[in-house]
Every structure is written in C-alpha cells, then in structure tokens.
Amino acid sequence: MEKLRSVISKDAALDTVESKRLDAGEYDAAVLSVVKSQEFDPVTSHLEKDILEDEYTAITVEDDSPYAEVRASVPSTDDFDLPQNTIRMWVIGMLLTMIGCGMNTLFSLHSPSFSITMYVTSILAWPLGRFWAWCVPNVSIFGMPLNPGPFNLKEHALISIMANVNFAGGTAYATDILLSQNKFYLQDYGWGFDILLILSTQCIGFGLAGITKKVLVESPSMIWPQNLVATTFLTNMHVNENHPANGWRISRLLFFLFVFIGSFVWYWFPGYLFQALSYFSWITWIAPKNVIVNQIFGAQTGLGLFPLTFDWMQVAGYIGSPLIPPAGTIGSILLSMVIIFWVVVPGLYYSNTWYAKYLPISSSGSFDRFQETYNVHKIIKPGTLTFDKKAYEAYSPLFLSTTFAISYGLSFASILATLVHTALFHGKDIIAQLQQREKRDVHNRLMARYKEVPEWWYAIVFVIFFAMAIATIEGWETEFPVWALVVALLIAIVFLLPVGVIFALTNMAVGLNVVTEFIIGYMLPGKGLAMMLFKTFGYITNSQAIYFVQDMKLGHYMKLAPRLLFTVQMSATIWGSIVQIAVLRWSYGAIENLCQPDQASHFTCPNGKVFFNASIIWGVIGPQRQFSSGQLYYGLLFFFLIGALLPVVNWLILKKWPNSPIRWLNWPVFFSGTGYIPPATPYNYGAYCMVGLIFGWWIKKKYFHWWVKYNYSLSAGLDIGLAWSSLIIFCCLSLTNTDAPVWWGNTVFADTVEGQNIAWIHTLLPGESFGPAKW
Template sequence: MAYREKDAIVPASELPTLGHVDVLNEGEYVDEKVGSLSSRDSLDDATDRDEVVLVKGEPVITTGRDVSRFLLDTRDDGDPALTFRSAVLGTVFAGLGAALCQIYLFKPIQVGVSTVFLLLLIYSVGTAWAAILPRATWVEGTRFARLAPILHFINPGDFHLKEHVVASLVASTAAGGSSAVMNFAVQRLYYDTNVHATTAVLATFSTACFGYGLVGLLRPLTVYPSEMVYWANLPTVSIFQAMHFDSTANHKRIKLFWTAFSGMFLYEVIPSYIFPLLNGINIICLTTQRAPAKAVDVITNLFGGTDGNEGLGMFALSFDWQYITSLPLSFPLVQQANSWVGIIICYVALMGIYYSNLWNSLAFPMLSTSLFSSNGSLYDQLAVFGNTFQLNQTALNEIGLPALTGSNAWSSLTQNLAIGGLIAHCVLFWSPYVVASFKQARTGTQPDPHWKAMQRYNEAPWYWYACLLVLAFVAGLIVVLRGETTLPWWAYILALALGAVVTPFSTLLYARMGNGIATNQLMKMVAGAVNPGRPVANLYFSMWSHDVVATSINLAGDLKMGQYLKIPPRVMFLTQVWGTILGAIINYGMLPIFSIILASSYIDSASGQSVQTLNSAAVTWSLAKELYGPGGPYFIIPMALLIGIAPTLLQWLIAKRWQKIGPIKVHDIMLPIIYSYSANMSVGTNSTVVSTIIVGIVSQVWLRRYHPGWYKKYNYILGGALDGGAQVMIFILSFAVFGASGAARPFPAWAGNPATGNVDYCNGNGALD
C-alpha cells in the first residue's frame, strides 16, 4: 500500500501502472487495488491514462474522463428503444412537461423542467402498463394466439431502460423547446397582438430544428469526447441506470432515491406555501426592524432578496430546494469556484453602481428590468412605437429616450464581456482540443468508452441533419414572409448565420463547465444595428440567433445522455425531432394560460420578468444609435464585447509562461464565467445564493475529495431525487393553490408568511406602502 503520512511519502513513480497520481492531501492514501482500477478503465490509448487521484481506493471524480471511466456504467443490454409504448408515453407527458415549463417561465427564478420529474412519472406509468396490459405470452397456446403480435406491439413486456429514456427525452424536448414562445408572449402583453398559430408553430419548429441540425453536424466536437460531460445531466443518467440495472449497489441507491424524493416531496409544501420565509432567512433583516427609514432602504438593497427584485440577498439562507436545485451538486468545482468570484464582484459592483449614481441609477429602483423615463416613471413604449411596431420619431422627441436601471445596464455589459471572453478562451485555450476531436472522429479513434460502446449501432448520417437544417430554414422563411414579425428576409438569414457561428463556442463551455453564456445582448446589438426602430423585428432576430444557440445546447445535452445510456443514434434523431414538433404545437396551445398566471398576484409580484427583460432589451436595442452609439449613455455596453477579449489574451500569455500561480492553475480561471456571474443578482430572487454555495462546497469539496466512494455512488442520484420531489410538489401546488387553474388560494398570513411587506422582513424601498 502506497500512502502519504506526515513523515513518509512514497513517490508516485513507484505506484503501479498509473501514468500519474496527484500528490495527495495529508491523511489521504492510495490503496493497493490501484492496479485493478487501471485495468478497469480498459483504455488502450496511453494518452487516456491521465491524472487520477485515489482516496481510500476510490477515484476522485474530477474530469470528464473520470466521469466516463469511473462514474457511469458502459453497460448495454440491447433492449428495444423506440416502441409503441415509449412513443405514446413520450407524447402524453410532453404536454405535461410543456405546461410545467410555462409555469416556471413566469416565476422570479427561472428553473427548467427537471427530466427527473418527467422520468419518474413515465417510469410509474410505464411499469403499470407492462404489468396490467395483456402480453403476448398470455395467449400463447390458446385460441387467441393470433393476437400475440398485436399484444406484443402494444405491450412488449417489462419496461426497460431505453424505452424509458426515449419517452423521457420526447417529453423533456417538448418541455425545453419553448423559449421562442416568450416572443409571442411579449407581443401579446406589450403590443396587444395575437400571433397566429401558423406563425407560432413554424417559428418554434424552425428555431429548434435549426439548432438540432447544427448539433448533429457538430457531434464530433460537442458530444463524442469524454470532456463533453453536460454535468447537469449526471443526476438524471444516474437515476436511469440505478432504476434499470439490478445489483446490490443499485438497490441501496434506489432506496436512497425514494427516501430523499419522498422527504423532499413532503417538505417542499412548507417553504413554497406554508412558510415562505424559509426561502430567505436573513438575520440582519430580522434585527433591523426599527432602524431609520434610509438605513432600512440600504439594508433591503443589500440583504433583502426573498421577493423578486428586492435586493442582493447577502448572508440570506434559503431552505427551499426548488430554487437551490441539484446544480451545485452537479457542476464541477472549477466552475463553481469561478462563479463564487463573480458573485463577490456582483455584490460590490451593483451596490457601487447604484450609490455612486452611475447611469442616473438613484432615479430608479436598484433592481429592475423595466424601462423608465428620466423622471423615474415607467416608459410609455406604445406611444413611441405604436401599433405598427416601428419608431415614431416625433413621439420619441416628445417623450425622450428610455433609461435602464444601473443593474440592468451592468447585466448587459457583463454579458458582452462574457461573450468576448468566451470566444477568446475557446480560440486560445481550447483550439487544440477542437482539432484533435475532429481528427478522432474522422479516423474513428475517439477514446471515450461510451462512444466505443455505441459503435454497434448505425450512426445517423450527417445529411439527415443537413436536411433538417434546410427544412428549418424554409419554415422560418415562411414565417418571415407571411407572419407578424416585421423582420426582413435578409435579416433572418443574418440571424441564423450569427447563431450558427456562436453555437460551437457556447456549447463547448456548457458541455465542459455546466453553464453557458447569455448571448442575447450580442444578438440584440446586431439586430438593433440592422433593424433600427423595430423592436418586434429585434425579438425575432434574437429568436433565430440566440434561441438557436440555447436550443442547440439543450439538444446536445440530450444527445450526450443518449450516448451515456446507449440509445441508437437514429432513434435519438427521431426522438428529438418528434419532441421538437410536439413542443412547437403544445407550447403555442399553452399561451392562453399566460394571462391566468400573470393575473395571479399570488404567483409573484415579479412574474413575467423573463418576458419583461426580453421586451426591454428589444426596445432599447431598436434605439441602438441613440442609446448605444458613440456619445450615447450606454456606449460602453457594446464596447464590452471587445474589452472582454483583452483579459483572456493576457491570461493566455501568462499561462504560456507560468502554468500555476501558487495553488491555482492559470487555465482554470474562466473569465467568461466570472463575468457572467458578476451580474448574477441583477434581477429576481437572490436569497438562494449562499445556500447554493454551501451545497456546492459540501458536495464538490468535502464529499468529492474526502469521500469519493459515497460521492460516486450517491451524490448525483441524491440531487435528482431532491429535484424530483420538489418539482412534483410544485406542480401539484401550482394547480391546487397557486392559481394556474383559476383563482389562487394563498395560505393564511402568519409570522412565516407576512400579509404585507417583503417575506423576509426587509421592508425598505416602499415595501409597506
């Protein structure tokens, strides 16, 4: 046994068969079973024997290669994937997923519809289907034997892994492909326009399928390699494998899953309905109730954060898992560490901007995405743009230019910084990886064990994806020429081209680190330049550029899940196309529910902030020359796109000379992530920040480094269980008491659910007026 203690260190070179072992922390040791671990990865290419840290005989999951070799099983039982049962279940639950997606779209923190929630429901129904409906074996040797093929078609037997995955991905694709619907909501809410069904369905289909076509062509880069992990999917993959792979270890994981799921399901009703103060307990807010009014205003701005756009939520503790989510259990430590740096900057920057009165910030709320007149009143955009959705210069001269809050301007600035930094980081740091990935795909030498296991199946040809690109292009062109978009055809083509250029960069970051970069500002900046004075055209330009990027990332993550779970590539193609079509139809059908949700004061006073943000950006960028041009008040915002490149270039030059500075690896500094998180609290509910950091430290520092065996077996499935329990309860409460099905039924007021003011008792800035 080789180990490190205070007085004895065995050189790594003396350890058997591993190419390299990191120096271990005090008290950690490498078990003598290391040789069996080396043989377990069964990789022939010596380059794949990269750094592996072992603690108590278990590998510490750090890189994407660790995930592929040690965390996820390469097992493939060869069970059927696309069946009548999986198609029906996927179609039925696509509607449910889309409904829940729209509910969350209008909540103050944007939470995606968890695949865990959908897969649990599908598993329950699929298992019941297999047990209750007649099987072919029931009629063998009887006079009804001729019915056996029909019965087998309807009920092929036990509900297996691949059927379960296909049904879940159809449902989740339909639920996740709805971002374009926000454009239609903006037109309905701000411009009193009802978008026709043909426009909505074809536009949504065009956006999603164009993104999917791009994903298919980029698979060698963004899906096949081990480092393309899509970390947020790991809880889902772990649950799938635990549910369907029968072993002693999986029995323990399943027991943990159902225990955690049930506990969170029962608990979630407390913070979300009965005791909402639990979403943001802040000692400073509670102990300053009698402070002077001006002091309370400052305290609310810095420490309040339980209500939408209330404050920055510093030191608040949230106990509401629906907002914490499993992401801090999933994201790698390097991503979270960079995000923590950005969050610290955010506290300083937003308070500094507001109280220094930069951009006339003191005239407006500290946090808001609304547009304001210079006197602090809400901006009358209808008077400026009218029913034609085009600029009325005379009205603009009378009313004046709109103004952004300081936090909104800072958010736009940092988004552009992040885009510039992202492009620079990919080109300077990751270009060798890009070249190597395409070479491996061309020569069939990709070393990822899951990719190798998939070689038994026929690949979906590249021209399938190319045809999908053409269909998506034609569908979008019909919308532009016939729909209510005000977007010229040439601007539509430019939007698609811009989205296609940005997609590889954003997908690379998301796949490797777990989060992408908001590209909306870049797209709206270009839209404003080519379509001045047309806010609705700006919306659609962004849809066919930014939303293509967002959709591509989601669909690429699903393709990676298919690789992890051994879904045949051609089945995956059909699954995602069908899910996309369903999403286009169902999400348009959900539009009437928007008015119910927005009308419910209980859901959130800040409901619809995503739609509000989208509209604000469209309006301001349609006035790009006046607001963002040289001499305009926000000229620094478009310039940030170029400014963001310079620090990454400097970082790259430093990395060529010094790979480490103290304990920090220079290439682990992710400036795009830091920029992005430095405006993370510029909108919405911010009381969850500290809790997510604590969860991340417990999971990614303590468990991952010091209890890697427990981490490997239970970390991701625990996160999925907690997500599933919370979202199932939220879905029930949304229709039972939150007003999604009609009138809301608020819980009676008490100390944990105050009737007036902010929930966390930070009652400055007119909260009690």
Template sequence: MRTMNSLTVYQRMVDVGDEDNDSPIEQVRLTVPPTDDPTLPALTFRILSTNPCTPPLGKLMAAYLPSKPVRVPFTNWFFSLNPGPFNIKEHVLITIFASSGAGGVYAVFIVDIVKAFYHRQLSPVAAFFLSQSSQMLGYGWAGLFRKYLVDSPYMWWPANLVQVSLFRALHEKEKRPKGGHTRLQFFFMVFVASFAYYIVPGYLFHSISALSFVCWIWKDSVTAQQIGGGMKGLGVGSFGLDWLTVAGFLGTPLATPLFAIINILVGFIVSVYVVIPIAYWSNAYDAKKFPIFSSDTFDHTGQPYNISRILNEKAFDINLAAYDSYSKLYLSVIFAFTYGLSFATLTATITHVALFNGKTIWTLWKQTASAAKDDYADVHTRFRQTAATPLQPGLNVITELVIGYIYPGKPLANVAFKTYGYISLSQALYFASDFKLGHYMKIPPRSMFVVQDDVFYNASIIWGVIGPLRMFTKYGVYKEMNWFFLLGFLAPIPGWFLSRKYPNIKWLRLIHMPIIIGATSNMPPTRAVNYWAWGAVEIFFNFYVYRKFKAWWARHTYVLSAALDAGVAFLGVLLFFTLQYKNNIFGPEWWGLANDDHCPLASCPTAPGVKIEGCPAF
C-alpha cells in the first residue's frame, strides 16, 4: 500500500515540457498548475461514503480506517477502505457530488405551476419520467461535446477558477511569506469578515442591499422613482452594500473576464438607458399603463391578467371566445423588450460564431481524433475515458416560440417542450462545467461521470395559453418584436468587417454583439442595482487590481471570491435555522428591515385613468 504523503508527491511532480504544456489563457496559467500527480487516487471508498457529510470526515477516515484491501463478494475485484491520505482529488469529487444534487430539477416547475396556478394534478409516474429524462439528456449532451468544451484549452470556464484556487489553498502546503499570509489564512480572514458582516444586510438592515438616494430626495415623484429605483426602476444612482446584490443574480464578478463585463455593461446601458426610456415615455405598446419594470402580465386596463377568464378548465387550453371578449395580453416595457432582445441574441450568436469562429470549429470538427492528442491536453489524455458514452445562449425563448406555434393554447405542452429543448442544454453546460473543473484538477473523466415559480408561470401564459400567434403577429400587441431576429443577424457584421480591415486594432475583435444584445436577458428578475454593483466590483478588481497588482490578483482574487460566497452562505443558513425557521425572529422593527429600496412609486403606471392602489391618479 502507498504510504508516501500525497501532498509531497503533488508538489514534487514537475514533468519535462510542462511550461510548453501550459494553458494559452493567462488567467488559467496563473491559477491552474500544469502538473499532475497520477499516484493520487480519486474515486475512492471515502468519497462515496463521506459525500453526504464533509471532507473533515474524509480526513478522519484516512487516519483510522484499515488499509487492508477488501474483496467485492463473488468477484475478483478489490478496493481499499483507506488508500492513503485524504487528497485534493477526493475533495473535488465530493464537492461535485454535493453540487450535482444541490440544485432543483427544472422539470419540477411544471408540476408546481400545474398544481399551484392551474389547479390540476400530474401523475407521479409522468412527473418522475419527465424529470429523469430531462436530466439524462443533459448528461448526454455534456458527454457528446466534452472534446470541444472541456478538452480544448481555449474553452476555459472562469467560474471554475474560483474553486480551483480554493482547493489549492486548502490542500497545498505553503510557506507564509514575510509580512503576508498564506492563501488559506487569507481565505479564513475574508470568510470571518464576510460571515460577520452579512448579519447587517441579512438580518438587521435588509434595505442596505439596494439604496436609491433619488427616491429619498423625490419622495412624491413617480418619474423620479422610476428613474432612480434600483429594484423596480432604471436604477440611476442606486447601489448596494451586500455581496448578494453583487453576485446573487449575475454570479461572482471576480471570475468574469474584463472584455465580457465591458460588453455586458455597454449592452445594459444602451438597453436600460436608451431603448427602454424612449419606448416607455413615447408610450409604445401602451407602456404607461403598466409598471416600467415588472415580470407580471396585464390586461388592456392595466390590471393583472386574469388567466382563469380565458382558460378551459376541462380541456386545459385557451377559450378563444372568452379571450376575444376579455383582453389581449400586455407586458411591462422592459419585459417586452427582454423578449425582443432574446430573439436578436439568438440570431446574433449564429452570425458571430460563423464569422469569427466558423473556420476554427469546422477544422476541429474534421480533426476530432488528432485534437485529442494536442499537446495542451497532454496531462489529461492519459486518463481512461470510457465514461464518455462566464452568458449562455437562452434557447428557452426559441423553444417556447416553436412549440407555441405548433401547439397554440396548450400551456402544459409548451413548458414540457421547453424543458426538453432548453433545460437539457442548460444541464449539459452545468455538467460540462463540472467536467472542466475535473479537467483543471487532473481527475479522470470516468470518475467525473460517476459523481455528477413566478416567471416560469408567466412564461407559460405568454407562450402556452396565449401563444406567439396572439403575441408576436398581427393578432397580438408585439408584432414588431420579430424585427429583432433580423437586427441580431446583421449586428455582428460591422464589427467583423472592421476587425478584418484593421487587424492591428485588437479591441475590435473583443466587440461581442451576442453579449451586448443579450446583456439584459436576465431582467427580470435581475435588477438595475445588481448590474451596477456587479460592474463596479468587476472593473475595480479585473481592471485596476489586475493591471497594477497582478501578483496579488493571481494569488488572492479567486480565493477572495470563494471566501465571500462561503461567509454569506454559512451565515444565511445559520440565521434561517436558528432565528427564522420556527422562532419567527426577524430583527428589530424599523424602515431598514424592509426588503425594498423604498421607491414605492417606481412601479406605478403613469397613463391617465389607470387606478392602482397606492399610486397617484394621472
């Protein structure tokens, strides 16, 4: 049995040619070591048994379990209960085990909305197969595209670098630099600070998550609050002093490449501060009858849309006579343009990939076999791969559009088709992300394979009950949104032409129209204050700190991100189970305890004659 300290071996492994075998991406080179210790076991008895618990139990098992091989009954196979010290690869697999089962199954939303909103029941057997089949499709897609999304060194996953930094800080022995700290010490210092601070926005002062000073100054002005509201308005001057405001919706900004954040902020500013104000204050699509920012659906009077008035309860589809006598479906201006920009993003993605990456993709497709032998994959391609049997494209809109035309007025068919068409892709990218983490940490793919309601309801109304025929054609309100398909298709061409004409201007190739157009695809539920807080933190660290203090950035930035996330998560769980779950202790009663930015008029309509409780009449 192996008795040598696995960490010592890990640190001593330096292969000839490792420098040539390193990643072409600078952020990856600064974070992921090019070496591997193939003697470290990965898929062990410990990771299977400690998965429901914690890595410390793995260390306890490594200290006390016997190392004698155990035979599997009726076979010639043996395994060890204790193959040596608990190591970094086992820790990674335990984490992936936990994260793979931590998220909810998207198909469960179908069961939820059928019961909660449509007051029907799905057969348990049908619900089971619906959820399992959609999950399995995700695994299949991840396996099919692993060679392109995981093995390729150019397909890097920035968010995974945060986890890589954390695992290295926890497992690699490091000498404390003079006047400084080890990465593990730095992690615990930030963790304690984040844990202690989160009691302020998480329990004592909820409103600090979204502060809108414009609303404090103009307390009685609807227009001012629409402009300044960070939660329900355009967010001019809004900010938040809460890590969840920064990273809760858009992910950690510390792991987002600078070119991506610039494209996102440009798209956000153009959409929210140019397109939306022009559309709203010109009263496009009767926009003034509704809130400027809302994910709800409305009728022609500005009231919430009463779906029960147009739904056949027995057939579970639309009653056209009732629909014609009631009202067409209306959306807030920002929700309507979110769909239009989603249309444009889809076609822009196709054009952008064809122009900028088409030749490369075609070459890789033809040379799949030789690509597997590329030098960059040298450390990883030694593994047995028998198991291979930062914005992602939002195919939810196109799947809803297609099935909405095929089966108009059938909400259950719509959400089921969306689950298979979109969520299988989303799940595939999630699983591929786990595969990439294992790739960075030198874990065999076979082991990786072993371990791996409101907006949804409104979407089912828009695309399922009403259908795109009565939303985005001459029979609906938003027929002009179809022009966004053409706009998106043409948008990448000028940038591509200029990058070809002026190849020495490198930033021209960083203009990414799908990102710019799709920047606000998460609005709602993401709010303007989230974008501003996220962008400010990103630019400070990945522009200023990265350029002025690159050594500090390489050593601490991703560890900082992991520690901030961990501190918030731990205290959030602690507060819930100790004070809120059964005790209903929610902090002192004062205005700062409200989960609000104190801009109540931001969600008011401004059209004459529309009456909403709490809003002034125009």
C-alpha cells in the first residue's frame, strides 16, 4: 500500500470519493481508485498494474467502478423489479426505429445529407413514454400489462438501443451499394437481392459480437466513453440526484435542459443566419485572393492553423464530442494533427510532391491531369463495368490532394499499429479476462442476477446470415466468389478485438474501409460490384459487431436483461433494414430524376456517388495502378511498416522506463484519430482538441467535482441541441430550397479562393495539363 500512497496525495483521494469522510480502510480504497482512474491511462494500464500488482490484488473498491469516468456517469445500483419487457417499450421503440430509419434513408439521398442520431430518438421517447403512462389504461394483452406504471429508465435505454443499432452511423452501408448499382451502374436485381443483401450485411456482425463479450463488455477496464454520455443523458431524465459540486448547486437535469435549449437556439446563428461564425477563418478574409494564406489558415480546404470557431458542428460534427475521450487520447490526436498536417503535409505540398501544387492542399475529391474532377466514365468500356486500358492511358491518371493521399498512408499504418499495439499492450489483459482472472466490479456483480445469453445463440445468428450472404452473391451475377466472402469475414474477425479494445478505451474507431478496398483491388481487379461487396462484408461486419458490443455494454451499465437485449437488438435491426429498403425503393418512383446532378430538390445521392467513384477507383482502376512499385503513390506503402514498428518502439521504451511521457502516446489513435481528414480539415481537429483538453485535462484536474457532475450532461446537451436545430433547419429550409440570407456574414468566407475551391498554386490554361509523361 505504501507504493500506492507514494503515487497519489490524500487530497486527490478525497476528491475521488467526492469529499466523503474516510476511515483508514476507505482511504486505502480511495487511493486505489485514484490510481486506477487518474494515474492509470487505460491505454498503458498494464504497465502500472505490473508495478503495483500486489497492492492491486490485495485492495479493491467493492462498491463502485474503479474508474472515475464510470462512477461519474453510471449508477452503481439496480432496481431488479423495474419492468423491461413491456408492450410500451416495443411499440415506441419499433415506431421510432421505423421513423428514424425512413427519415435517415431519405436524408441520405439529399445534398447536403443529414443523419438523425440516437439522441434525437431518445429525447422523443421520453415524452411519448410518459404520455403513454398517463393516458393508456392498464389492461393486459397476452398476459402483459399495457401500462405497467411510470415510464422507466430501462425501457428508455432499450428504446435508445433500438435506434443505435440501426442508424448510429447513418443509413445501412448496403443502401450505398444499391444506389451505386441501381442508379449509376444502371443494374437492378430487384427486391429479393436488396433484402438479402441488407439483412446479411447488417446482421452477420451480431453473430460475431457475442464472442467478444467477456473482453469488451464484462471487463471493467473497457469503459466505452460514448456510452457514458448515453448513461448520463438517460439517468438525467429518470434519476435526478443533486449535490453541490465546486459551488454549483443546479441539478444535472436542469443543467442539461439549459445547455440543450442554448445549443438549439445558438446553432441558428452559425448554421443559418451568420455562417461566418462557423467558418471563422478571419485571416483569409483579410487576404481572400492569397492562395498560400488560404491554404495555411483556411477552414474549408485549408490547414486551419488558427482553429477558432463558434459552431459546435465544426467541433464535434465529424469526430464526435471532444468531452468524451480521455485526455491522453486527445493528446495523441493533437500530436498527430500537428506533426502530420501542420508539418509533413505543407512540406510535401510546397515541394510539389505528387504534383501537389496543381491541386487543393486538402480535398476529398479526385482529379485528372486537367485540374478537373476525375471522370470515371472515360476509363470504362461503354455499357460495361470493364476497365479500358487504352482509354485510361489516353485520359489521365488519378490525382489526390496531399491530405487525401496522406490519409491513405495513415490508414495503412493504423491497421498494423492496431494489431501490434493490442498484442503488446493489452494481450495480458485480454487473456486474463478470457480466463476470468480480472477483478469483477459492481456492475458485473449486479448483472449476475440476470440470465446470460448462451453463446450458441450468437453462433446460430452467424450461420443463418452467413448462409444468406452466400445466397446473395451466388443467386445473382455479382462476380464475387464465396472464397472472397470468407476472406472478407476473416478480416473482420481478426480485427474485431483490436478495433474493439481501441474503441472501448479511446472512443476512436479504426476503420477497415481502406484496407478492404486495397486488398480486393489486388485480389479481384476490374470488378466494381465485387469490390463494393468485399468492402461491405469486411468493413461493415466489423463495424456492426462493434456497434452491437457497444450497446451490450450500455445494457450492462443500465442493468438490462441480456436475453431481452439480444432480442431487442436483433428485432430492431431486421425491422430497420426492411424499412430502409422500402423507403429506398419508394424514392426510385416518387422522386423525379433521383441522383441526377440537376435534380430540382437536390436529391443527388452524394453518398451513393462517392461509393460509386470508390468502386471505380479501387475496383476498376485498382490499387496496382496507384500504389505498386513505380506508381505515383508507391511511397505510401511504407506506412504499413511504420505502423508495425512504432508500437514496438513504445513498448521497449516503457519496459525500460515505465514512467516515460511516451506512455501517453497511443499509435493506433495517432494514425486513425485524424481519419476524417478529408473531408474534415485540421481546423475541425484543432478546435476539437482544444475543447477536449480544456475539459478532459484542465477542468477535470482543477474542478474535479464539477467535471464529475456536469461534463457528460454538457456533452449530451450540446449534441442533442445541435441535432434538433440541424434537423429543423434541414427540413424547413434545405428540403424546400430556401436559401440562407445573403449578407456579408454569410458570404465573406465563400468569397475567398478556398471558398471557391480554387486554392492551388499552379492554375492551368485551357489545353494545358500536368503529371507524368506515361501512366
């Protein structure tokens, strides 16, 4: 215990237990709690555990989680008698799932697109549930009471999970395949193919989720930061306990409501009335025609060197709330952004690497040698999806902006960094949890009262939807062999635990979209539909499994019956998938000129178009013409080696010097944390990191009680206010083609060269081109 006392002060221990009076035993427990929650970074916790192993096994906190973030958000009690499996829960949940899936599918066809989040559904469910409890008579149907009493926390959590498994990440990935196939390739296999495809791609990951439960759900160290916001929001609605925190006496519910209203009202200014508050790159306004100034300080296609914004959408829109991840995670992202995007990218760009000066410094588009958007139709044979080599050689190689090219390199590095980092830094913890040697916390003990889901349930789900996937690819002409499907699923399985561990600890998802595109491009070159299917079964199977596990952990925190949760997740996913296909098919006939560039109401299918272009670039052109030896972007392949080696360097340094500052550097987060650049810019990430460090480090350290009580309520209020305000602006203005007011505050940022998308150094004259002599 003396080692523990030497690590932390008594004042910090008192802070951790919120100034309760402590006897000697309680103080020892508090000391351990502080070491576990503050001195121990989850990314490198195995090292501190090794140092303090004897003390850790001898002293435990029996009445709560050992992590301050969890204690601040999750009740450590359970009302076992609260009704969960109610008709009210099923009706409201399925109704909101249907509405949310339908609206998200419709919104995804529009430019700009919009996505309804789980929180929009959750906040709607609360008045609906209370209204049901107030007016519906309490009669029984099939032995179940129609109105079992007040609308409760567990019903609300189950409804929220129904929404999360369906549209947490927007619409189903399969809808983009179908849009690309139906509207851009002009190939339609009908309803049967559509339903089999969406069900197999959405549900097969559920069968894999069960095998990770012991590690990613039952392990106390897997805290899942995003779930802490959800639990805070839900408990604010139903369990509104109040106590002073650094002089603040307002309840968490009232605080949340004030933040929600303020966020809702404020977003009308940067989102509609005064949009310069959103893109507040004021330095570019001084020199609107200076290309270099716009590239360095620009917020839209620049490097955002002065990341000041008054718009929560710019801070959290791409990456999520910066109030959620641990400070160490935010620090790794900030270091990545500074080194890669404020040092390496300008060096590459201004040295004209990859002919960069002829292109924007940051853009998610692809370009030809004439500085125009790459026209994929010029490199395929008319009426087919077959690559035309002669047409390609006559037209142009494909060029990417510097940030876009670097983003591929970072993706390559993140894949191997994730595998190596997980093996070195979390291998012992994973094995310990699989062998059930990790200490159980209060939430495990409370959940022991409920019947667990047998693992064979998950196995049956996997077999059913695997068979459905085979029927999908074999029943129609997809040019996608079964062996390739097996390879895609093996990729998803291999990366399941590594990606899950990183996400559970840091709230950063390592996506497999690029590596799956890369692999299939070499495996089956020239096959666009096969590429889309491989990418979906490899990437989305893994991603869906992580979403399912995330919701299992939310159910674990909310003390939901596991077997009921299994049924809810499965039923809602199937129902939501069918709804999405129905709305997609309805739009084909109801929306005139759907997916055409000049569609009158801007239903131009931006997501489907990106998916289609990716299938041509990776499936038809293929990575061998981009990354193989002698090709323009060959050097990016060395990022695979960099990603594999750097975690080993960290591990060796920390074995020798366990307290080295390098323990805060997480290489998977370093490489994948900036994965939304582009279309996001360092401007977004700079603002994100500044806010994250202010709250996750400075306020947490200086005003710990305030942080414990209000941090996640603040995050939920800002996110939900933004979501509702964005939704109303989108529905009332965008869908009706109503333009924002035309005045200086809405045009100043658009009148710059970056706002006009012409912020490049070398501008070609008509008939000129750039690039290599041969390709």
